[in-house]
Amino acid sequence: MASPLLVLTDFSPAADHALTYANALAEKLDTSIVLLHVRRTSLLDPDLLTGRIAHLSEGEVATALAERTNHLSVPAIVEVTTDLVPQAITEATERLHPSLLIVGKPDTEYTPDELVTTTSLELIHAASCPMLVVPVTSAVASPPAHITLAVDGKGFALSAESANIPHLLHELGAPLTVVHIATPEETESAQLSLDSVQRSGLTMELEQPQTQVVRHSDLAEGIQEAVLLTQADLLVLVARRHSLLGELFHHSVTAQVIRHSIVPVLVLPSED
Template sequence: MPDMSPSIVVLANLSAASEHAARYAAVLSEPLQARLILLHQYREATPDPELVTMTATDTYRSQADMDAALQRLTRQLPATTQIVTSTHAEVEMVAEAVERYHPLLLVMGTHTDTSLLDLLWQNQVLRDTHWPLLIVPEAATTTQVPRRIALAVDADPFVLNPASRAMAPLLASWQAAYTVLHAEAPNERQAFPGQRALANVRLSQLLPPATALELYEEKSLPPAEGIMQAVSDVQADLLVLIVRPHSFLGQLFHFSVTAQVLRQSPIPVLLLPAQGPSTPSWLGRLT
């Protein structure tokens, strides 16, 4: 049976970037008193038998070192924290954790220079889980909950999937100000696209009905550049992107606006999947 108590799952590979992300997740979880789940993949070393022989003692020491490092990180976090380790493949491990814990979101740290492999891994997590995913750059300032959240939305209607809609209490707990960003796409021909974007956010039920929303429109720059310019202008400390299934289910994700923003963003980016025709069978049970 799934554990439905509020939680945030952090992909903890013990890198500096993942530890930075875990600390930010602890800050975000505090208003709701959500617990952190540090999810770590344990890889047994497989040295070349012609070069070195690894004894059972070496294997146990390696695992003990990993456990000790995770425990040290846990003691540094100002939140109730649970450690979960797995020997399964990474994507399978994440999908199992999502089905078991139904967390509010997944959190992943990234290095300063986001590589193509990073983007493909992030896309694979979205593709297999359809779950909200927070990407935390290693250089981002993460000492407090967001004060200004920017939501980048186009003029086309969208419906958030159940997991994304379940983010609403956590967003509300941060008591942030919100700016809707609309960066006009070259093929956009609808009248008043910024106002349509604003209406789409209101209809999404992501935020309480009375939430004040400011609108920022960028018409001269390409969408990814426009979003980054807007983030700088409004001094946002968290960016929210609505990710449509045709983006993360497609083969050209690394060419998408989402991928371009992930490469460039100096602040954490929250990816919220929209409803699509192909979702994990268990996701519908959240409705």
Template sequence: MTPSLVVLTDFFAVTNRALSYAAGLAVPLDAQLVLLHVRYDGMPVPAGYGGQHTPRGERKTDRALLKLAAEQTVPTEVNVAEGFLPEALTEAVRRHHPLFMVLGRPSDATESAELFTSVVMDLLRHAPHPLLVVPPVGWDAFPPRRFLLAVDGEPFAFADQDHQEVVRRLLSATESTLDVVHVTDDTRARPADGVVLATVRANDLVNGFAESRLHEVYSPTIVGGVLEEAARQEADVLVLVARPHSLLGSLFHRSVTARLIQESPVPVLILPAGE
């Protein structure tokens, strides 16, 4: 079966940029694209694109989607769904078995950023599947060459074995490297030697992960430390592991994950962890 990437589209320019990024990744991954459009689900949509649920508006949406699919450089199909976004994504995962979903982050206006982050966290809770969030501006490197995985030092395992393969396939397809950052802040002590490295090696994300690629840093805040190390490493993609239930102070606590999604200047790949 040809692998696929499911791209959520609402016709905003930011989404189109995310679509271009997804299409670029689809080439080395030898994957096809699926444009997923969910009829108005409480999120803002451009005027005239079916927001009022009129037959004329919905026909215009369908024509625009087909045109958008035809313009892509890789095989692309259209999936128009009704109802709520989490349910639509769950069905898209069941039907298309994507490597990951792709979602474009809107501008940094506070209201839209908070709404977007709330949607992403809701999706991770109800439709746990790898999700790539592409920021509107600020990143230029393509294809990505440097991936940076942020870990909290606690053992983790992915919710699905296939999720582990996402990183391996991306690294192989783009001939990229993987580094790991662990941040110690004012509330968290540094783990014993070897503990963080063991949590990474236990998941076999790469063959023979080298100790030199683990970066232990101190920062007053977890978010600040991760983003500073990402800048120092000139990372092209930030990778996060989203735990379904995490303790306050964990790197993957909901508020920390949300801020990294909002503030990262480079795409963020979120991988759901198991219980």
């Protein structure tokens, strides 16, 4: 059996939707789920005084976890930890080596970008493994029927934690389109991006991907346009480590896309 899918839950509608999506993926990939709940009791937690943390007893937590796992169609175990969320995720990913970390994202479409501080954005810094962000507004969960990989033509190398992604994409069995995202002034063709993707090994277990070019003055909006043009129901982004760790990450193209995507987004950390 493949490495498990690690699913973070706070029992919110977004987390429940992500768990349903994870169950469909786990069925397709013939793997299991680890459902992780972080009891946020630390006095250092920045959300402690904001009312955003639901204070549940141990019994209430156990009941809520059982209610969710009882409806799953794949093997699942639950874990509960008391820590800050980033630290809990770091520890869990290092110990479990999951194929994916899966996180739900609430509907923030009408919230100004500068006010959006969702768990998914915060965890990209902490999680070393590939992370799948599932918007609560995305379609009813099912394995993807068409995958779009948006890249900029620059070379990249998959991180060690992403080494299983080529096989995962193969197991999903969905056609993949490599979309070259460029500004209107650029003249490069989609072949440039396809070459960089093939050199990375990301598509080595797939049939020849389709290619497309999308030109837009705003790269994040160009990626959203690519999703619509290709009718994708899963978007894959490559996030370079210096971007993930940089202080300006929240202003990056990756962060903008995650905030506004209408389909699940798989973020693959890569080496610079």
